[in-house]
């Protein structure tokens with residue numbers, strides 16, 4: 144874990160986040176998690192996207208949202224804001240509730256991370272918030288939304304913006320549903336309309352606007 148000294152004037156945000164990623168990649172705290180750690184890399188950004196946990200393809204391909212859910216997610220931003228996937232990856236910091244693949248359930252599908260694993264990984268997220276001081280946070284899926292809002296029901300939070308605090312940072316949180324093909328929520332009403340409203344809120348957010356104007 145990085146122990147931050149934010150008074151260290153000569154230490155840049157870039158070097159802090161680079162050191163953070165190096166330490167994160169070496170993390171082996173969770174016995175049942177299947178490495179390697181998946182990271183989007185040291186992107187200096189005022190926007191943080193928080194996913195749930197990688198699937199089995201992401202550790203192999205070496206980046207978050209690298210497979211079918213990612214295609215859907217990046218398609219949303221391309222359509223709503225004209226932001227292509229590679230630009231998204233270069234401009235927005237991609238975090239997650241857990242950074243390692245949890246493995247499969249015996250009944251099929253990916254195992255949901257345990258409370259202990261979520262707690263283990265939360266310190267990485269807190270350090271990222273302390274370093275980057277985000278203005279906009281986009282949690283994707285109920286597990287990610289639950290780290291920021293007490294009520295993660297999709298129909299009560301998607302399409303809305305919340306003022307939220309983590310690691311002494313205050314920021315806007317605009318939740319998105321998980322783009323997994325396993326859930327039809329975002330393809331049927333009211334999910335379809337609420338998703339469009341959420342993407343509109345993100346596209347008009349000042350941090351997102353300044354990002355796409357540079």
Ligand code: SF4
Nearest residue numbers: 170172173243263264
């Ligand atoms: S899930 Fe997080 S805390 Fe657990 S081993 Fe992976 S990076 Fe470390």
